[in-house]
Amino acid sequence: MKRGLLLVVLGLALLLGIRHMDSRGWIPMDKARLPYLQQVSGDRAIIAWRTALRFTGKPRIEWSLVGDSTEASEVLNVAFGETVPSQYGLDNLDHHVVLSGLPHRAEIRYQASNGPLPVGSGQFRTAPADHHEGPLRIWALGDSGTGGPVQYEVRDSMVEFLAETPLDLMVHVGDMAYSRGRDGEFTARFFRPYRDLLSSIACWPAPGNHEMKSSTSMDEAGPYFEAYLLPTEGQCGGVASGTEAYYSFNYGPVHFISLDSSGDAIDPTGPMMNWLEMDLSQTDSTWIIAFFHHPPYSLGSHSSNNFKDSEGRLVKMREVAVPILEAGGVDLVLAGHSHIYERSGLIQGVHGYGDTEDHAVPATDVLRSDGKIIRWEGDTYWTEDGGGTVYAVVGHGGGHVKKGGDHPVMVVSQDVFGSALITIESDRLMMENVRSDGEVTDRIIIDRSAELPGK
Numbered sequence: 109m110k111r112g113l114l115l116v117v118l119g120l121a122l123l124l125g126i127r128h129m130d131s132r133g134w135i136p137m138d139k140a141r142l143p144y145l146q147q148v149s150g151d152r153a154i155i156a157w158r159t160a161l162r163f164t165g166k167p168r169i170e171w172s173l174v175g176d177s178t179e180a181s182e183v184l185n186v187a188f189g190e191t192v193p194s195q196y197g198l199d200n201l202d203h204h205v206v207l208s209g210l211p212h213r214a215e216i217r218y219q220a221s222n223g224p225l226p227v228g229s230g231q232f233r234t235a236p237a238d239h240h241e242g243p244l245r246i247w248a249l250g251d252s253g254t255g256g257p258v259q260y261e262v263r264d265s266m267v268e269f270l271a272e273t274p275l276d277l278m279v280h281v282g283d284m285a286y287s288r289g290r291d292g293e294f295t296a297r298f299f300r301p302y303r304d305l306l307s308s309i310a311c312w313p314a315p316g317n318h319e320m321k322s323s324t325s326m327d328e329a330g331p332y333f334e335a336y337l338l339p340t341e342g343q344c345g346g347v348a349s350g351t352e353a354y355y356s357f358n359y360g361p362v363h364f365i366s367l368d369s370s371g372d373a374i375d376p377t378g379p380m381m382n383w384l385e386m387d388l389s390q391t392d393s394t395w396i397i398a399f400f401h402h403p404p405y406s407l408g409s410h411s412s413n414n415f416k417d418s419e420g421r422l423v424k425m426r427e428v429a430v431p432i433l434e435a436g437g438v439d440l441v442l443a444g445h446s447h448i449y450e451r452s453g454l455i456q457g458v459h460g461y462g463d464t465e466d467h468a469v470p471a472t473d474v475l476r477s478d479g480k481i482i483r484w485e486g487d488t489y490w491t492e493d494g495g496g497t498v499y500a501v502v503g504h505g506g507g508h509v510k511k512g513g514d515h516p517v518m519v520v521s522q523d524v525f526g527s528a529l530i531t532i533e534s535d536r537l538m539m540e541n542v543r544s545d546g547e548v549t550d551r552i553i554i555d556r557s558a559e560l561p562g563k
Contacts, residue, residue, distance in 0.1 A: 145307065452500070
């Protein structure tokens with residue numbers, strides 16, 4: 109850079125309040141959010157960021173494919189985006205740029221800027237094709253947003269456990285910004301702890317009850333809805349929900365569904381459940397994963413056996429949502445709210461309070477229901493498609509942990525800090541609980557191999 113141009117850029121930086129520069133580029137003031145990914149699905153991706161500046165240039169992304177050849181990495185593409193003033197953080201400007209027409213499973217290097225001022229850079233991998241059979245890795249966590257040491261320990265334990273193995277996406281089941289989901293709490297307790305990860309993988313959230321203290325699902329207003337750019341019109345696969353409060357998306361052979369258990373939508377004849385039935389009826393993905401905040405089964409810091417707990421939301425999700433999810437062939441359901449790690453076997457039809465004859469089939473049995481077969485051995489369940497659903501509570505990501513008992517449907521119940529890693533490869537899904545010290549304390553495998561043991 110020539111000396112004259114450098115002085116101009118430095119002068120602009122001082123004028124606009126930019127504080128220092130590191131390897132990621134120019135870093136704005138403390139309230140800013142560095143570039144983070146959204147809607148990485150199909151052939152698209154969104155890169156968003158926030159500047160705490162009074163003046164700004166047009167948001168711009170320069171990106172290139174990272175290839176084996178010099179020519180591939182030198183082809184520079186440019187895309188421009190939009191800027192929206194924040195309604196909740198004074199003097200904050202939120203920017204985003206949509207990238208489309210991206211090739212599947214490609215490495216993209218990008219630089220974000222506002223006019224002449226760089227604000228950050230990163231690299232990410234685009235989504236795989238629908239028929240992708242290679243491994244996909246999903247980080248699932250919840251109730252993490254304390255900003256305290258444990259949150260960082262849980263993050264670091266997963267990063268160290270993965271080593272050089274890349275993540276594909278992050279699923280957060282809510283309560284990412286204690287205590288009231290305010291704008292500053294999102295910045296300090298979500299964007300700051302995960303900023304290095306968020307520049308390379310997209311986080312797909314579900315709203316927690318603490319986010320809903322400052323946001324409202326009906327109006328799609330508040331810091332939660334400002335923080336994320338979520339698909340409402342089926343841009344990422346699935347049926348258009350018309351709202352960011354609940355939505356679905358495809359990532360390769362996996363169909364994901366995010367539900368709002370924290371708003372006012374748990375109504376058997378309401379729009380969310382009607383949409384859920386329609387969405388499930390139209391997906392043909394190999395695997396289906398649903399996630400939301402309030403667990404249908406738990407005896408951790410919250411009890412799903414108590415209708416008075418959390419305004420009855422745990423019971424409502426079990427009685428209203430679970431039958432629809434199971435009828436639609438959902439393979440894995442993730443929730444939080446209860447600060448514990450719990451995990452069921454493959455179960456079906458447990459819609460009561462867990463103390464009747466309909467509770468979980470013992471793990472050593474062979475279950476025959478509508479011709480489906482489930483065989484359990486060690487940590488592996490062999491099953492045909494639609495043979496049952498695994499339920500997991502991953503609300504142990506940073507807040508206190510508590511075990512109130514052993515729920516009848518839960519094979520594992522651990523009052524430990526940690527998060528879950530889900531690995532999907534062809535006809536095999538594996539979920540591991542990675543404790544905050546890096547130890548794997550639970551593992552389950554759903555295997556749909558052609559030959560079922562004992563069949």
